[in-house]
Amino acid sequence: MRTLSDEVKKHIGKTVHVEGWLHKKRLLGGLTFINVRDRHGIVQVVIDDKDEVEKLRGLQIGTVLAVEGTAVEEPRAPGGAELHDAKLEVLVPVTEEPPVEIDKPLSHKPENLDTLFDHRVLGLRNLQEATIFKIRSDLLRYIREFLYGHDFVEINTPKIVAGAAEGGAEVFKLDYFGKEATLAQSPQLYKQIMVGVFERVFEIGPAFRAELSATTRHVSEVTMLDVEMGFIEHDDILKLLQELVYDVLTRLYKEHAEDLKKLRAPELMLKPEFPRYSMKQIHEMYQKETGKDISQETDLTPEEERWICEYAKKHDGSEAVFATNLPKSKMKFYHMEGEDGSARSADLLFRGIEISTVPQREHRHENLVAQMKAAGIDPDSPGFAPYVTAFRHGLPPHAGFGFGIDRLTEKAIGLNNVKEAILFPRDINRLAP
RNA sequence: GGGCUCGUAGUGAAGAGGCCUAUCACGCCUCCCUGUCACGGAGGAGAUCGCCGGUUCGAAUCCGGUCGGGCCCGCCA
Numbered sequence: 001m002r003t004l005s006d007e008v009k010k011h012i013g014k015t016v017h018v019e020g021w022l023h024k025k026r027l028l029g030g031l032t033f034i035n036v037r038d039r040h041g042i043v044q045v046v047i048d049d050k051d052e053v054e055k056l057r058g059l060q061i062g063t064v065l066a067v068e069g070t071a072v073e074e075p076r077a078p079g080g081a082e083l084h085d086a087k088l089e090v091l092v093p094v095t096e097e098p099p100v101e102i103d104k105p106l107s108h109k110p111e112n113l114d115t116l117f118d119h120r121v122l123g124l125r126n127l128q129e130a131t132i133f134k135i136r137s138d139l140l141r142y143i144r145e146f147l148y149g150h151d152f153v154e155i156n157t158p159k160i161v162a163g164a165a166e167g168g169a170e171v172f173k174l175d176y177f178g179k180e181a182t183l184a185q186s187p188q189l190y191k192q193i194m195v196g197v198f199e200r201v202f203e204i205g206p207a208f209r210a211e212l213s214a215t216t217r218h219v220s221e222v223t224m225l226d227v228e229m230g231f232i233e234h235d236d237i238l239k240l241l242q243e244l245v246y247d248v249l250t251r252l253y254k255e256h257a258e259d260l261k262k263l264r265a266p267e268l269m270l271k272p273e274f275p276r277y278s279m280k281q282i283h284e285m286y287q288k289e290t291g292k293d294i295s296q297e298t299d300l301t302p303e304e305e306r307w308i309c310e311y312a313k314k315h316d317g318s319e320a321v322f323a324t325n326l327p328k329s330k331m332k333f334y335h336m337e338g339e340d341g342s343a344r345s346a347d348l349l350f351r352g353i354e355i356s357t358v359p360q361r362e363h364r365h366e367n368l369v370a371q372m373k374a375a376g377i378d379p380d381s382p383g384f385a386p387y388v389t390a391f392r393h394g395l396p397p398h399a400g401f402g403f404g405i406d407r408l409t410e411k412a413i414g415l416n417n418v419k420e421a422i423l424f425p426r427d428i429n430r431l432a433p
Numbered sequence: 434g435g436g437c438u439c440g441u442a443g444u445g446a447a448g449a450g451g452c453c454u455a456u457c458a459c460g461c462c463u464c465c466c467u468g469u470c471a472c473g474g475a476g477g478a479g480a481u482c483g484c485c486g487g488u489u490c491g492a493a494u495c496c497g498g499u500c501g502g503g504c505c506c507g508c509c510a
Contacts, residue, residue, distance in 0.1 A: 028473085029466035048467070060461090076468060097461055099443055104459085104471055107445065111503050115444075170508080186510090211509050212434060222510065302506080347510095354510065404510050418510095429502085 003071075005036065005043035009081035011071040018043055018083065019091070021125070022063040024103045025056060035103070036065060042127070044082040045069060055088045061102060062122070064092035102126040108420055110216075120424060120433050131259045133423060135252065136409040140204060142248040143225060150240070152227070153198040157190035159183060159206060162383035170210035172220075183208035186402060188334065191228040192361060193390040195398045199230040204405065212428055216417040217353055217407065221426040228400030234336075234344050234360040237399035238322060241348060241358055242274050245320055252412055265414040266351075268319065275316035278325040279342070282308050298327040306352040323347040326359075333375040334368065336360040348401075351411040360399040365391040 003016040020038035032047040034056070045067050047053050056063070069083030100106060100119045105128050108116065116123055123129055144154065160176060161184045171182040187203050194201040207224045229237060253260060253268045277285070279300065286304050287293065289311075300308070300323060312321035324346040331343040336359070338344040345359030362368045368391055372379045379388045409421035419425035424433055 024470080026469050026472060027466085028469060031467035031469080033469050033472090035470080042470095044470075046468080058462095074468090076470090078470065097443070101444065101460060101471095109445090109503095111439070112445075114502055119444090207510080209509065213508060214434095214503090215505080215507095215509095216503095218509070224510075357510070402510065407510070 004040045005038050006040040006079065008043050008071045008083065009073070009079060012073045012081065014071055015068060016071045016083065018045075018067045018069075020065060022056070022059065022061055022065055022094075024061070027053070036067060037125070037127075042078065044077045044079075045086045046082055046084050047086050047088070049085075052086060052088050055090060058095060059090065060094045060097050062094040062098060062125070063090060064094075065089065066091055098122050100126075108415070108417075110417065113417060113419065117419065117425060117430060117433075124423065128263060131263060132409070132413060132415075132421060135256055135259060135413060136405070136421060138256065139248060139252060139409055139412065140405065142251050143204070143244065146244050146247050147202050147227070150200070152200040152202045152229075153194075155191070155194055155198075155201045155203050156205065157184070157187040157194075157203060159208070170212075172208050172210045185209055186224065187226045188402070189384075189387040191226050191400060192334070192395065192398065193387060195228050195230040196390050196393070196395050199396075200228075202227045207402075214428060216419075219406065219418060219422060219425050219427050223405040223422075225403040225405055226400065227403070228398060230396040230398040232360075232397060232399055234399055237358055237360070237401065238276075238346060241356060241401055241403075242272075242320075242322075245274075245348065245350070246270055246272050249412060260413065263413050265412070269313055269317055270320060271316070271318050274320045274322055274348075275312045275318055276322040276324050276346070277308065277312075279323055279327060280325065282323055285311070298329045300347070300354075305349055305354060309349050309352045320348060320350045322358075323349060326357075332359075333371045333377060334361050336362045348403075350408070351414075353407055353411060355407045355411065356401045356403040358399070358401040360397070363391065363395045363397050 001017060002019050003011060005018065005020065008016055008018070018036055018038070020036040022034060023037040023042060024035040026033040030048060032053045034045045034047065035042045036045055066089040067083060067086050069086035072082055072084045073080065074082045100115070100123050102122060102125045106116055106123050106126050124133070147154070160174075160181050162181060171185050174181050174183065184207060186207050187205065191201055191203060203226045205224065207222050209218070209220055209222060211218065227240070229240065249268060249270060282300060282304060286307055290307070308321055308323065309319065312318050325338060325340065325342040326345040326347065328337065328341055328343055331337065331345070336344045343359060345357065347354050348356040348358060362371055365388070369379050369388065372384065377384060379385065406418045406421050410418045413421070415421055419427065
């Protein structure tokens with residue numbers, strides 16, 4: 001019967017059997033300490049029998065071990081317990097030296113990220129790296145639990161599609177049995193169609209973006225949370241997103257307080273109600289404060305995104321802020337126009353970066369078709385005809401948002417590059433590992 | 434795609450015309466060490482200084498090209 005590392009302390013005085021990876025050796029002459037890593041963490045094993053230590057000669061970190069020993073309460077040991085009188089069995093010997101040291105924090109300096117990703121396969125065995133992805137896993141779980149709690153149905157939509165879903169973003173083209181297909185840049189059209197079935201749907205899945213972007217916030221394959229909700233006013237969706245983000249982040253900071261501290265994450269500053277500023281207000285405030293002329297800008301510049309986040313943190317005590325009344329020029333064909341001529345749409349910014357766009361959709365068939373034509377899209381083309389059908393057969397007022405999981409994880413932890421929050425990131429130069 | 438920057442042992446860094454037969458730390462190998470936890474100590478191996486060409490008596494160091502990173506901008510989430 002295998003005992004996991006964190007359960008050793010529950011078996012004081014008994015013989016326990018532990019299995020895992022050799023994570024660290026410390027030889028002190030007559031006494032040797034080794035750390036064994038398993039899925040719950042690290043357990044310390046004390047070996048004083050020279051023959052047992054000899055079994056590890058020539059073996060490297062990563063060697064897979066079975067250890068049998070007596071669980072002993074020991075305040076000096078990490079976790080307060082350790083194994084004594086250990087008998088070692090080498091299950092998988094490893095003689096090759098690891099290319100990176102996995103028992104101490106790996107460098108996340110920008111210029112060293114390439115090395116980090118080159119050696120990702122082994123680097124992820126580092127406890128701090130693994131913690132990032134445990135946090136990501138829990139963020140996804142919190143999101144799912146929140147949405148299930150609000151009566152949403154989780155869906156999966158195709159990632160090989162006939163045409164561009166949104167327009168705007170560049171798409172990857174591929175040969176599909178002699179036809180040209182694209183990798184989905186968003187589940188946008190499908191999730192709207194599904195409002196006609198379930199009213200409230202969400203999907204967590206990949207989206208593919210072919211932009212030649214080389215920044216700390218872009219990758220070619222991104223994990224998106226997509227939410228769509230029928231029978232709403234625009235404000236309802238802003239409130240849902242606000243509640244979701246507040247719920248998920250406060251829960252993360254509560255349940256992962258220790259991990260976040262180890263990763264040097266900043267303190268979380270959030271209020272249940274996020275401040276809202278219109279795009280116009282932000283432009284004016286930014287211009288007044290910095291003296292920079294951004295009258296030519298319709299969208300927020302990256303510099304403004306950082307600035308308004310700092311402003312909201314200082315003045316509103318919130319690291320999350322809505323930029324509302326986005327310019328009409330940012331509108332896509334499926335967005336609804338607002339009363340003041342702007343888009344009925346908002347961006348959610350968190351810690352200096354846009355993590356979500358929240359528009360209401362144009363649900364009226366005639367208006368949608370007109371907007372599609374104005375955008376140069378043929379409503380009868382194979383990629384779009386099924387979508388338009390859903391509207392002809394009745395879709396209620398609806399809205400939703402796309403939400404970058406990678407950016408959320410990055411910013412929740414306080415990392416500086418979205419790729420650090422992705423197991424095996426894909427960017428314009430990286431296709432492996 | 435544009436601008437600016439950087440490529441030195443497995444990893445992270447220092448060296449900015451001759452002091453370089455290239456330095457340090459971690460890792461690795463050998464030995465010593467019974468409470469370590471980034472253990473400590475002694476010794477050792479490991480680098481054609483990204484690549485090609487040029488300037489120079491002499492290039493890791495200067496120049497040109499090339500390949501590969503990074504950051505910012507644009508595009509976008």
